Amino acid sequence: MLFPIRARADERPARSRRRSGRRSPLATVALVTIGLLLTGGAYTLFTASSGANAAIDLSSPQAIAQGKKLFQANCATCHGLALQGTVAGPSLIGVGAASVDFQVGTGRMPMARDAPQAEARQPVFTDTQTKQLAAYVASVAAGPGLPPSKYLTLTGDATRGAELFRINCAMCHNVAGAGGALTEGKYAPNLQDTTPAHIYEAMLTGPQNMPVFNDDNITPQDKQDIITALKTQAQNEDVGGFTLGDLGPVAEGLFLWIFGLGAIIAFTVWLTARAN
Amino acid sequence: MATEEHTDVVPAGDRTAQSPYSNPAGSAVVRSDSFQNPGMPPHRARVTDTDPKAAKRAERIIVGLFYISIVGAVFAMAAYFAFPIRSNDLGSVRLNNLMVGLGLSFALLAIGVGAVHWGKVLMADHEGVDLRHPQRGDERTRARAVEIFRLADEESGFSRRSIIRNAMIAAFAFLPFPAIFLFRDLGPASGTPAEAYSHTMWKKGLRLTKDPSGVPIKASDVTIGSVFHVIPEGLNDKEDALEEKAKAAVLLMRLDPRQLRISPERRTWNYNGIVAYSKICTHVGCPVALYEQQTHHLLCPCHQSQFDITNEAAVIFGPAKRPLPQLPITVDSEGYLIAQSDFHEPVGPSFWERRGDYNA
Numbered sequence: 362m363l364f365p366i367r368a369r370a371d372e373r374p375a376r377s378r379r380r381s382g383r384r385s386p387l388a389t390v391a392l393v394t395i396g397l398l399l400t401g402g403a404y405t406l407f408t409a410s411s412g413a414n415a416a417i418d419l420s421s422p423q424a425i426a427q428g429k430k431l432f433q434a435n436c437a438t439c440h441g442l443a444l445q446g447t448v449a450g451p452s453l454i455g456v457g458a459a460s461v462d463f464q465v466g467t468g469r470m471p472m473a474r475d476a477p478q479a480e481a482r483q484p485v486f487t488d489t490q491t492k493q494l495a496a497y498v499a500s501v502a503a504g505p506g507l508p509p510s511k512y513l514t515l516t517g518d519a520t521r522g523a524e525l526f527r528i529n530c531a532m533c534h535n536v537a538g539a540g541g542a543l544t545e546g547k548y549a550p551n552l553q554d555t556t557p558a559h560i561y562e563a564m565l566t567g568p569q570n571m572p573v574f575n576d577d578n579i580t581p582q583d584k585q586d587i588i589t590a591l592k593t594q595a596q597n598e599d600v601g602g603f604t605l606g607d608l609g610p611v612a613e614g615l616f617l618w619i620f621g622l623g624a625i626i627a628f629t630v631w632l633t634a635r636a637n
Numbered sequence: 638m639a640t641e642e643h644t645d646v647v648p649a650g651d652r653t654a655q656s657p658y659s660n661p662a663g664s665a666v667v668r669s670d671s672f673q674n675p676g677m678p679p680h681r682a683r684v685t686d687t688d689p690k691a692a693k694r695a696e697r698i699i700v701g702l703f704y705i706s707i708v709g710a711v712f713a714m715a716a717y718f719a720f721p722i723r724s725n726d727l728g729s730v731r732l733n734n735l736m737v738g739l740g741l742s743f744a745l746l747a748i749g750v751g752a753v754h755w756g757k758v759l760m761a762d763h764e765g766v767d768l769r770h771p772q773r774g775d776e777r778t779r780a781r782a783v784e785i786f787r788l789a790d791e792e793s794g795f796s797r798r799s800i801i802r803n804a805m806i807a808a809f810a811f812l813p814f815p816a817i818f819l820f821r822d823l824g825p826a827s828g829t830p831a832e833a834y835s836h837t838m839w840k841k842g843l844r845l846t847k848d849p850s851g852v853p854i855k856a857s858d859v860t861i862g863s864v865f866h867v868i869p870e871g872l873n874d875k876e877d878a879l880e881e882k883a884k885a886a887v888l889l890m891r892l893d894p895r896q897l898r899i900s901p902e903r904r905t906w907n908y909n910g911i912v913a914y915s916k917i918c919t920h921v922g923c924p925v926a927l928y929e930q931q932t933h934h935l936l937c938p939c940h941q942s943q944f945d946i947t948n949e950a951a952v953i954f955g956p957a958k959r960p961l962p963q964l965p966i967t968v969d970s971e972g973y974l975i976a977q978s979d980f981h982e983p984v985g986p987s988f989w990e991r992r993g994d995y996n997a
Contacts (some may be wrong), residue, residue, distance in 0.1 A: 488884040528848050528866050532938055543929060543944060544936055567862050570929035573888070577858030578847070578865055598728040602735065627885050632923075636757040 405432055417489065418457055419496040419507070428497025431490055456566065457504020459624035463562035465491045467555075469569075477546035478569050508561040514587040515557070519593040522586030529574060530587070538591050539607035543570065544606050553595040553607075557588045677764045685758045695758045702751030706744045713740025734907065745958060831990035835983045837869075837885040839964060844870040845889060845974040848882075853973045854889070857909050862930045864950065865889040867913065869976070884984055886916040887964055888926055889974070892933060896947050903949065906965040913964040914950050917985040920957040934963070958987070 385512055417424050433442065439450030446452030453460075464470040468482040480529035486494065499506065527536060533549035535541045552560060561584050567573030579587070605612040685692040716736035725731045752845040774782075790796050824830040844853040851873045859865060867887040872878055894910035906912075914935070918925045923939035928946070934953070935944040942955030950961040962984050965977035983991055 371897055383872050524849060529864075532924065541938070543927060544932070544941075546936055547929065549927075568931055568932045572864035572930045573862040574859070575860050575863060577855070578863060598731070600727045600731050602731060632753060635681075636685070636762070 366530050417492040417496065419492065419499060421496070424493045424496040425500045427490075428493035428495070428500075431494050432497050435485075438496070439472075444498065450624070453498055453501075453504040455504045457507040458499040458563040460566040460568065461495040461498045462491055462507055463559055463566060463568055465494055467559055469504070478548070481550060486554075489557065505565045508558055508565070508584075509581070512581045513588070515558040515589045515592050517582070517585035517587075517589035519586070519590040522583070522588070522590030522593070525579065525583055526587050526590055529579065533571075535607065535609070537594060537607035539605075552591055557592065559561060560584075560588050560591065662754060674923070677766075680764060683758060683762055686762065692759065695754070699751050699755045699759070702747045702754065706747035706751065709740045709745075709747060710967030711740075713737050713744060716740055773791070788811075829990070831988060833836070833909075834884075834985070834991070836986050837979055837984060838872065838875075838881045839869055839885055839887075839976045839979045841976065841978050843976045844969070845966065845976065846870045846872075846885065849873070855972050856908055856911060856968045856974050857972060859891045859974075861891050861893060861910070863889075864889050864926075864928050866916070866926065884917065886924065887913045888916045888928065888935070889913050890928060890930075890933075890946055892947065896933065896996065898948050900949065901929060904964065905967070906963055906977070908967055911974065912946065913966050913967065913974075913976075914944075914961040915964065915984040916948070917961075918957060919952075919959040919961060919984075920955070920983045925961065 392422060432440075432444075436453075439447055440453050441447050441450075444453040446454075464479070465486055466484060466488070469483040470481045471485060473482060484491065486544040495507065498504075526534075526538075533541055533543065533550055535549075537551035540549050542548050550573070555563075563571060564574040564584055564587070565576070574584075605616055685695050713736075716739075717733070719731045720736045721729065722733045724988035773779075795802055825833045845865075845867045846853050846869070848868045851868065851870070853870060854865055854867070865888075867889045868882055869885050869887075872881055872885065875881055889911065891909075891911045894907070897907065897910060897912065899907070916924050916926055918939065920936045920940055920942050921939065923937050925935055925937040925944065927934070927938055927941070928934075933946045934947055935950065937943075937957065938954065940956050942957035944950040944954045944961050945953045945956070949963060952958065952960060962980040962982050964980055966974055967977055969975045
């Protein structure tokens, strides 16, 4: 049972018959693979060059004009031509550039479908277009601006940041930043791969059901510490081996129930089974 | 001892073999069991019994398993040196543990699997029945035991001197009571536990400060949609700061005042839509802090109780029975948020002495 060895040598078909064909069947697979790699590579190169992190002056009239066009074409249906909001979407007056950069930059907006909450996905707009949209929305009414780049470096105090994260964020986002469930299909997303700018903007603006953590509550320095703590944790090697998504007892318990108990049951069955 | 009384191996299918039920010694009623002992299933020869080639192969597998065990042990030793633990490198600890552990697992598992496989396929294969010994001792032993008890009773005077005996039993009965009284030391040194549960650090004029820094909070800093995690002013300087924090932790939220439904006696408890509620769940005391700023629902992560902040933290889902206690707040002359008083009811889960009429 453990080592099911049977004489099979006589049943094995002769494999050398294929030799006579002109082309190996693997050739097709190889050709398709090469083609896919080439197009994929070219696509990556193209998108990388067109969407490279663009530093735009948000107050420039060109950016605002471009942003206005993009807004009218893509966002005004739900948010209204004057940003006043409709039944389908909230008003964007005063949400600021930070909010637009977060919502559009993470692909949450334009919203894919009506759901308990907008989910992060591949952004629809390039970084330049996102900044132009932000410039337009910020030009209509003042709001929280884009985070200063000096607070986005990972040079904060990770220990202090981890304490702030545990007090203010971990109850929803999980102590390892792995995310967690809320009510009625809503959830706090995983933060391990979120960029520092988007983490900062989320704290500042409180997207969707996340509360607002303004600069009087969590100061810019605090925010940098929190980002540093999150990124340090994500980059640190995990001593325990597989993290199983950092989800804690549910994932780990399920793993043990299935594989640990499964192994014990398999051994028990084998131990008590009669030899063949 | 047991081996001497071992019954001989009974051939398969022999119905005349002595059954444990055939002569129940000492039982007045002879049991008749409707279930007939079907005996042993017919003996089936193993492949290794009939085919010498299969036996040879099984032998090789078993030897191979024991060799795998040796390889595993050697690998574990080699891995100890090949993957050393370097200081300040947690990854090296993981690799070292993994490799040594893998080697040792194979070493142990292969011995076990090899031994069992050996026993199953190559060692002698025949069915046997070991009957249970009767549990009842023979008459002589039983009489002797009764005699010993009688003698002990007579010599000790256990039955005769009943006053001594009863006094001793009473002494044993009283011995555990001091231990029960020592449990009192688990509670607070002064006052009853119920008094400690019923009050927190909050009092009139105490400022609301940020957790963990203790920086006081200005009402103007709390924008709509904000959540502040709040501790009382001066908590960090307290000797029993953690115990006080466990009762006094507060969640501060600001809503549009038009969204708040406020009962008449609580009309002055919020400040321009800024409300403060105890963070300790009324179910079993977890920190309730998962606030959804659009639905204004507060979710407890432990057992999914939900509280509606627009409706004075009323329970809308889950096992919690009472709303979260509200802390009455206002502002002082400098614009900082202060408490008007302590909570008007005990925070956290129920306890024995908790009055039921706080919300009446």
